[in-house]
Amino acid sequence: MWNKRLIILVTTFFLCFWILFFVTEAKANEPNWPTGKEYSYNCVKTLSCNVIIDDLTVQPKLFIGKSTFNGSNKPINIAYKGNHEPTNMSGIWGADWTAEEYRLWKCHTGSSDRCSKLEWNDYFDSMIYAPGVGDPRSEKRLGSKAIELGYPVDGGERVSSYRHSFDISNLLQNDNLDSLKQGLIEGAEGNWLKELQADPFLLVHSGGEDYQAYSNSLNWFYLTIIPLLEAHIVLQRNQMYTQDEYELVHSWLEKRVWVLEQGPMDGLLPKNQNWQLIHEAGNHETVKKKVAYLLWGIADMNNTYFTAGLNGFEDFYSTMRRDGTFKGEHKQGNGDNYGLSSGNEVGQAMVVMSIILHNQGVDVRKKYPKIEKFVQWASKNYLDVSNTGFSGGNSDMRFVSQDPKPKNTIGWMFLWDNVFGTSYTKNFNVDDNTKAMTTFGIVSPEDIIIN
Numbered sequence: 001m002w003n004k005r006l007i008i009l010v011t012t013f014f015l016c017f018w019i020l021f022f023v024t025e026a027k028a029n030e031p032n033w034p035t036g037k038e039y040s041y042n043c044v045k046t047l048s049c050n051v052i053i054d055d056l057t058v059q060p061k062l063f064i065g066k067s068t069f070n071g072s073n074k075p076i077n078i079a080y081k082g083n084h085e086p087t088n089m090s091g092i093w094g095a096d097w098t099a100e101e102y103r104l105w106k107c108h109t110g111s112s113d114r115c116s117k118l119e120w121n122d123y124f125d126s127m128i129y130a131p132g133v134g135d136p137r138s139e140k141r142l143g144s145k146a147i148e149l150g151y152p153v154d155g156g157e158r159v160s161s162y163r164h165s166f167d168i169s170n171l172l173q174n175d176n177l178d179s180l181k182q183g184l185i186e187g188a189e190g191n192w193l194k195e196l197q198a199d200p201f202l203l204v205h206s207g208g209e210d211y212q213a214y215s216n217s218l219n220w221f222y223l224t225i226i227p228l229l230e231a232h233i234v235l236q237r238n239q240m241y242t243q244d245e246y247e248l249v250h251s252w253l254e255k256r257v258w259v260l261e262q263g264p265m266d267g268l269l270p271k272n273q274n275w276q277l278i279h280e281a282g283n284h285e286t287v288k289k290k291v292a293y294l295l296w297g298i299a300d301m302n303n304t305y306f307t308a309g310l311n312g313f314e315d316f317y318s319t320m321r322r323d324g325t326f327k328g329e330h331k332q333g334n335g336d337n338y339g340l341s342s343g344n345e346v347g348q349a350m351v352v353m354s355i356i357l358h359n360q361g362v363d364v365r366k367k368y369p370k371i372e373k374f375v376q377w378a379s380k381n382y383l384d385v386s387n388t389g390f391s392g393g394n395s396d397m398r399f400v401s402q403d404p405k406p407k408n409t410i411g412w413m414f415l416w417d418n419v420f421g422t423s424y425t426k427n428f429n430v431d432d433n434t435k436a437m438t439t440f441g442i443v444s445p446e447d448i449i450i451n
Helices: 002-029 037-046 112-116 144-148 165-173 177-189 215-237 243-258 287-299 303-318 340-359 369-381 411-420
Strands: 139-142 201-205 208-211
Touching (some): 037 201, 037 208, 112 165, 165 177, 165 215, 177 215, 177 243, 215 287, 287 303, 287 340, 303 340, 340 369, 369 411
Antiparallel strands (some): 139 201
16 A cells, blocks of 8 residues: 555656656746836837847747637747658749749839849838838827837838839749849848837737737738748759859848747737737737748758748648638627638638648648638638628728738639639639739749649
8 A cells, every 4th residue: 555655656756856847948948038018118218129130140949839719828839849841942833833924013113124123222121110100090109219210100111012022923923033043142242131120119009008029020021031032942943043142142041030030929018918928829910920931941941940830830720610711810700800801811821831831742632621621711702701700800801802912812712723723713803913922922823834
């Protein structure tokens, strides 16, 4: 009897010891992401929290959050779950794809001539700006230094232009790889995209106030870094670089990927969570990070980034219902932060990641069947959204109009049809702008030839 009790006690002791050891070890290895009210107010007051990208010296500890719907916003890092390797130098544009001439979509200056080359300048390319004050739905509290410098500043054309996504997409699709390579070399030689702006304000709303840290600036930077990474992959696959050119461009892009990692929700600190880091279940605010990490995993043949991106994709996949809708976006009610429009943005990124994985040799239709369920659901319900029962503040359906936001279109549906030989777009007679996917390096998914 006593021997049995002793064994139980000793076993329990050692079990508790090892649990404590691993928890302590995990805590010790967590990045020192800043938190707290003092930090938040100081960033706004002094404007001292911008990240100088060249000061980054090592690959950061990555964070990919696990989605939970249990009412807890506690960040759970799944970035390092398993080990997945990229198999070939192929991202969104597959290895057997070729371009076909097509009608140019607008470039960010409104001139088609601008699409013939990739240029950099101080106005667009020194700071990675965060949209600032000016949202009529909320008050934004500025610090004294921001007021002194003439804020509010929202980046203006620097943000709305999507920087170089139009140019890169046009160069890729016109197979103008020489000009594309020269553009990336000049970007690296000029060391452009030098500084990541931290929000110069506190967002004040009915639930309190938040410091959004880098979530604004990074949200817009993904629209630049993703096509840049796709371009880098295509240039590598086509052996366009000399060794010196490759090393120059690769080391420049590497630090621009490193700056993407600013912790859970890109450093968002809400007052109602005691100014501590939180994580929200899969939504439009966190999905593009996964795309960028998959692409850098391929461009750098980097298992760590590829694993993190794949884990993020599979985590978002776990939030999908059987019909392909997303629990975090497709809801009933009037929440400002979800809706059909933001749901399309998530679905678009999920389809893009599926295409990337397909090009890496994964049978996505078999392994991830709910992705095609989403395509089916959207192809039916976008024609009559009144039957969905879903609403939310992001439900204006602009993404199927003649004037969509470039970052949110239904081009992904035409891309899926092209890659897999399906016909989900047969009932969609939409404008060319509505089909474009320039923030992923594609202007016209219909006009890509798949050999």
